[in-house]
Amino acid sequence: MAAGVPRIDGLESLGNPLEDAKRAAAYRAVDENLKFDEHKIVGIGSGSTVVYVAERIGQYLHDSEYSELVSKFICIPTGFQSRNLILDNKLQLGSIEQYPRIDIAFDGADEVDEHLQLIKGGGACLFQEKLVSTSAKTFIIVADSRKKSPQYLGKNWRQGVPIEIVPSAYVRVKDDLLEQLHADKVDIRQGGSAKAGPVVTDNSNFIIDADFGEIKDPRALHTDIKLLVGVVETGLFIDNASKAYFGNSDGTVELVTK
Numbered sequence: 001m002a003a004g005v006p007r008i009d010g011l012e013s014l015g016n017p018l019e020d021a022k023r024a025a026a027y028r029a030v031d032e033n034l035k036f037d038e039h040k041i042v043g044i045g046s047g048s049t050v051v052y053v054a055e056r057i058g059q060y061l062h063d064s065e066y067s068e069l070v071s072k073f074i075c076i077p078t079g080f081q082s083r084n085l086i087l088d089n090k091l092q093l094g095s096i097e098q099y100p101r102i103d104i105a106f107d108g109a110d111e112v113d114e115h116l117q118l119i120k121g122g123g124a125c126l127f128q129e130k131l132v133s134t135s136a137k138t139f140i141i142v143a144d145s146r147k148k149s150p151q152y153l154g155k156n157w158r159q160g161v162p163i164e165i166v167p168s169a170y171v172r173v174k175d176d177l178l179e180q181l182h183a184d185k186v187d188i189r190q191g192g193s194a195k196a197g198p199v200v201t202d203n204s205n206f207i208i209d210a211d212f213g214e215i216k217d218p219r220a221l222h223t224d225i226k227l228l229v230g231v232v233e234t235g236l237f238i239d240n241a242s243k244a245y246f247g248n249s250d251g252t253v254e255l256v257t258k
């Protein structure tokens with residue numbers, strides 16, 4: 001390990017077991033997958049786990065051995081929060097329009113099954129996340145171990161599949177999800193105490209959370225939802241991730257590969 005980059009095995013606890021787990025997964029994922037002389041365009045996802053991915057890459061920026069290469073990395077965000085993570089860690093920001101081919105992308109997930117199919121969008125960032133992750137040659141998931149599904153998607157993540165929709169279509173999509181696709185429950189995501197009315201995404205759309213119980217065939221469900229008029233994208237990420245790092249609070253990490 002280069003001087004200036006903290007060793008993973010010597011890290012002090014953050015005083016919060018869940019944060020320790022997220023950091024362990026993210027740091028391991030960066031250390032084992034980011035190839036400094038090969039990867040130039042790096043996707044940075046959204047959520048609370050990927051914060052530690054940006055932090056780790058930022059640590060390499062301050063190390064003399066890697067500094068020059070890392071300062072040339074172009075980081076592609078998946079939304080407003082992600083953009084700020086890139087800037088806060090003094091990394092170089094680029095856009096997907098400028099760099100539509102990404103070498104490697106890192107992101108969190110809400111649930112991951114054994115085939116590395118994912119539910120994402122718990123933080124309402126799914127459309128840009130899917131744009132970035134499907135534009136990446138390699139897509140790596142970082143998560144704490146709660147995100148690992150015992151079998152089918154929908155088992156641990158009970159909030160429903162996040163679906164980004166065009167606002168004017170919300171009644172129609174809601175009806176179609178219930179009547180045509182037999183969702184058990186469909187909610188327009190609300191801002192809660194932070195905002196009266198629905199959550200508005202970084203793309204000025206709404207999010208629907210549609211509960212289908214345990215999802216035995218995520219690809220088929222994704223396709224069916226995607227065909228509804230008004231749907232922009234679903235939070236089912238199919239055959240996209242190649243590795244998932246699941247962190248535990250003791251600093252150990254489980255790696256699942258395809």
Ligand SMILES: O=C[C@H](O)[C@H](O)[C@H](O)COP(=O)(O)O
Nearest residue numbers: 047048049108121123124125
């Ligand atoms: O919309 C949000 C994203 O899909 C996040 O990557 C996902 O919700 C996981 O977030 P976290 O790392 O905070 O659990």
